[in-house]
Amino acid sequence: MTVSTGALTPHLARGSRVRIECERLVHRGLGLGRYAGQVIFAFGALPGEEVTVEITSVHRRHAFADTVVVHRASSDRVVPLCPYFGVCGGCQLQHASYRLQLELKEEVLAESLQRHGLRMPEGADALGAAEPWGYRWRGEFHLLAGRSGLGFTERGSYSVVEVESCPIHHPSINQVLGTVGPSVKGQRGHPETLQLTVGAGGAEVLVKSRPKASLSDRVVSESASGNPVGVRLTGEATEIDYRGRSFRVYSDSFIQVNQGSLDRLYETVVDWLRPELPGSKVVDAYGGSGWLSLRLADEGARVTVLEQSPVSARLSELHAEMYRPGTLEVLCGSVEELLPGLEGLTVAVLDPPRSGLAPQVSGWLAMAGPPTVVYLSCEVSALARDLEALCRLGPYELDQIRLVDMFPQTYHFETVALLRRK
Ligand SMILES: C[S@@+](CC[C@H](N)C(=O)[O-])C[C@H]1O[C@@H](n2cnc3c(N)ncnc32)[C@H](O)[C@@H]1O
Numbered sequence: 001m002t003v004s005t006g007a008l009t010p011h012l013a014r015g016s017r018v019r020i021e022c023e024r025l026v027h028r029g030l031g032l033g034r035y036a037g038q039v040i041f042a043f044g045a046l047p048g049e050e051v052t053v054e055i056t057s058v059h060r061r062h063a064f065a066d067t068v069v070v071h072r073a074s075s076d077r078v079v080p081l082c083p084y085f086g087v088c089g090g091c092q093l094q095h096a097s098y099r100l101q102l103e104l105k106e107e108v109l110a111e112s113l114q115r116h117g118l119r120m121p122e123g124a125d126a127l128g129a130a131e132p133w134g135y136r137w138r139g140e141f142h143l144l145a146g147r148s149g150l151g152f153t154e155r156g157s158y159s160v161v162e163v164e165s166c167p168i169h170h171p172s173i174n175q176v177l178g179t180v181g182p183s184v185k186g187q188r189g190h191p192e193t194l195q196l197t198v199g200a201g202g203a204e205v206l207v208k209s210r211p212k213a214s215l216s217d218r219v220v221s222e223s224a225s226g227n228p229v230g231v232r233l234t235g236e237a238t239e240i241d242y243r244g245r246s247f248r249v250y251s252d253s254f255i256q257v258n259q260g261s262l263d264r265l266y267e268t269v270v271d272w273l274r275p276e277l278p279g280s281k282v283v284d285a286y287g288g289s290g291w292l293s294l295r296l297a298d299e300g301a302r303v304t305v306l307e308q309s310p311v312s313a314r315l316s317e318l319h320a321e322m323y324r325p326g327t328l329e330v331l332c333g334s335v336e337e338l339l340p341g342l343e344g345l346t347v348a349v350l351d352p353p354r355s356g357l358a359p360q361v362s363g364w365l366a367m368a369g370p371p372t373v374v375y376l377s378c379e380v381s382a383l384a385r386d387l388e389a390l391c392r393l394g395p396y397e398l399d400q401i402r403l404v405d406m407f408p409q410t411y412h413f414e415t416v417a418l419l420r421r422k
Pocket of ligand 1: 254285286288289290291292307308309333334336352353
């Protein structure tokens with residue numbers, strides 16, 4: 001039914017409003033509905049809901065839209081906690097109960113595999129986050145031209161929306177948001193973004209500006225002294241504790257942003273591999289600062305860490321020296337170059353960035369990879385593509401898969417997959 005387009009026409013145009021039923025949620029948290037045979041992807045619609053949407057862009061086979069009226073609401077619809085939800089580009093699912101968010105993510109994972117000719121193995125499950133709010137230990141904020149506040153990119157635009165606080169970020173980040181923005185305003189070098197990382201159990205926030213070095217140490221220490229909230233600011237490094245170990249963190253070194261749910265992710269890997277780890281030769285490819293590598297070494301594995309970033313590779317060495325001297329071998333360079341040089345591997349743990357595996361890495365694994373592979377992924381489309389190459393077209397079978405939700409309120413999630421050579 002056309003609501004306010006003027007003419008009754010099956011042709012959708014930007015700004016026109018139509019009433020649709022949302023069939024299901026798809027990747028990126030959008031509700032899929034249809035109007036006059038055309039697929040509409042609607043922000044803010046939940047499965048089973050009848051909504052009026054306003055078309056925001058029209059393409060050859062589909063259109064995008066925003067939900068403007070909910071006529072029949074899902075029983076899982078909840079009031080978003082954040083006043084910026086829908087404007088800010090950070091979250092997509094605050095209007096759904098956490099139970100539904102998890103269910104929808106499971107469906108997205110199953111569908112992504114199916115599209116690549118793969119089925120979810122028996123016993124596949126999903127672990128929810130330890131905390132659905134306040135879980136991000138690191139965030140990147142934009143500084144607004146002419147204003148002292150910090151903000152995020154708006155949904156569907158390059159503009160920035162100023163935020164006073166963000167409920168998915170750690171309370172310590174929220175505590176310094178109000179003071180750090182005004183302190184850096186007017187700096188020479190004009191920082192454009194600030195990266196904030198929580199450390200020292202929440203007592204410290206590591207501040208890093210981009211472009212690099214535009215924020216002097218003096219400014220950070222001045223903000224720290226003028227900071228009334230009791231969270232220390234630092235421009236150097238910080239420390240995060242995990243399982244009784246203190247890991248050094250720099251702004252340039254990768255961290256898993258959801259520290260509260262980290263154990264669910266890493267211990268899935270450790271539990272699945274435990275029986276075969278003692279004495280085995282394991283590669284932790286894309287190993288970061290060696291947090292997971294050390295857990296694998298704890299279980300008796302001899303681990304080689306492959307890591308491209310010199311800062312993270314050096315941290316892996318440092319953490320190995322501190323906690324398990326002599327157990328990790330750290331090679332700094334790309335997995336593409338280094339992996340084919342490793343011999344006698346029994347297990348490969350892969351945790352690539354969002355883009356997934358380079359073709360030469362999946363090609364090498366298919367040809368010469370070890371009997372067991374564990375693949376951790378933060379981007380389901382890249383995971384499904386790589387699993388197709390390794391399992392449907394390659395020599396592995398998908399033995400287990402688990403969704404670990406490290407990013408509540410957003411459409412993102414982590415997946416861990418266990419592959420066995422056939
Ligand atoms: C998703 S993070 C995983 C880090 C680590 N497994 C963890 O849990 O902390 C990906 C890591 O791979 C590194 N990286 C990205 N591309 C790489 C490549 N082609 N070769 C080696 N390392 C790479 C990044 O620097 C980053 O530390």
